[in-house]
Amino acid sequence: MEIQQQTLKHSVKFSGIGLHSGKKITGILHPAPEDSGILFQIKNRDSNSTAIPARFRNIGGLSYNTGLQSNGVSVLTVEHLLSALNGLQIDNAIVELNNGEVPVMDGSAAPFVYLLSEAGIVQQKLPRRVMRLVSNLRVERDGAWIEAEPSDSDRLEIEYSIDFNHPVIGKMQCSYVNDPVVYCRAIAPARTFGFLKEVEYLRSKGLIKGASLKNAVVLDDQRIISGSLRFPDEFVRHKILDFWGDIVLLGRPLIAKIKAHRAGHKLHAMLVEQLLKTPGILEPALEKTPHRIFNLVPKLSCSS
Numbered sequence: 001m002e003i004q005q006q007t008l009k010h011s012v013k014f015s016g017i018g019l020h021s022g023k024k025i026t027g028i029l030h031p032a033p034e035d036s037g038i039l040f041q042i043k044n045r046d047s048n049s050t051a052i053p054a055r056f057r058n059i060g061g062l063s064y065n066t067g068l069q070s071n072g073v074s075v076l077t078v079e080h081l082l083s084a085l086n087g088l089q090i091d092n093a094i095v096e097l098n099n100g101e102v103p104v105m106d107g108s109a110a111p112f113v114y115l116l117s118e119a120g121i122v123q124q125k126l127p128r129r130v131m132r133l134v135s136n137l138r139v140e141r142d143g144a145w146i147e148a149e150p151s152d153s154d155r156l157e158i159e160y161s162i163d164f165n166h167p168v169i170g171k172m173q174c175s176y177v178n179d180p181v182v183y184c185r186a187i188a189p190a191r192t193f194g195f196l197k198e199v200e201y202l203r204s205k206g207l208i209k210g211a212s213l214k215n216a217v218v219l220d221d222q223r224i225i226s227g228s229l230r231f232p233d234e235f236v237r238h239k240i241l242d243f244w245g246d247i248v249l250l251g252r253p254l255i256a257k258i259k260a261h262r263a264g265h266k267l268h269a270m271l272v273e274q275l276l277k278t279p280g281i282l283e284p285a286l287e288k289t290p291h292r293i294f295n296l297v298p299k300l301s302c303s304s
């Protein structure tokens with residue numbers, strides 16, 4: 001059976017602080033028609049608005065966040081909200097903002113999941129169109145890599161591993177198969193993380209003006225200084241969360257098996273770029289209800 005596109009039932013307001021700009025931001029998530037995708041709408045004081053579709057061609061900065069830009073207007077830190085929309089399989093929505101950054105909230109996607117569930121999700125008339133990967137692809141950079149191969153499960157699945165030279169993090173690995181219930185419970189609450197020793201450097205670059213111990217897991221050289229973790233492997237789960245947001249920039253849901261090692265926003269974007277640039281590597285398809293045997297596959301398995 002074909003699966004229909006989804007949007008929000010109602011508009012819902014939110015507000016918070018921009019992680020990088022430090023500005024107070026208010027926004028509204030709105031329903032959108034079929035095939036419109038995710039659209040950011042930045043309104044200035046005179047209520048003039050600029051629309052920025054969440055598509056690869058509009059990528060702006062990729063330094064410690066994923067930013068988009070169009071017609072000289074930019075929006076920073078879109079990845080956690082895009083991740084929540086993708087995690088809940090919302091195809092079409094308008095994100096109205098009074099400033100060019102999505103609020104960081106608590107550093108995870110859980111507050112956006114809560115907002116989206118408050119707004120409600122409705123099915124639309126047209127079927128969801130996906131992109132199926134038909135041959136292997138690898139991108140790499142500075143010892144980090146992502147490999148993509150065709151999937152037989154009819155879903156996007158990912159195996160992510162990280163390796164940090166830090167006593168709290170070290171090596172961690174987590175596998176996740178697209179499933180909204182598992183996303184809400186096991187991926188969305190994982191917070192972004194950062195290192196105290198990088199704070200001065202990032203501030204000198206005009207970044208993380210809104211960062212605090214309340215919106216990130218913060219580590220010094222030895223330990224976590226921002227309180228307890230939500231999961232023992234919260235770091236690698238957040239990497240999956242970030243990937244789930246960045247992959248939205250492909251424009252349609254991807255059906256593929258991904259392996260990522262020590263990757264980040266730049267490599268996620270390189271993967272999307274190569275997927276779009278490589279002729280014949282993606283095949284358009286309609287999403288089908290998963291085959292029964294798919295339900296036997298574990299949706300999440302982690303080791304650290």
Ligand SMILES: [Zn+2]
Pocket residue numbers: 079080192238242
């Ligand atoms: Zn993140």
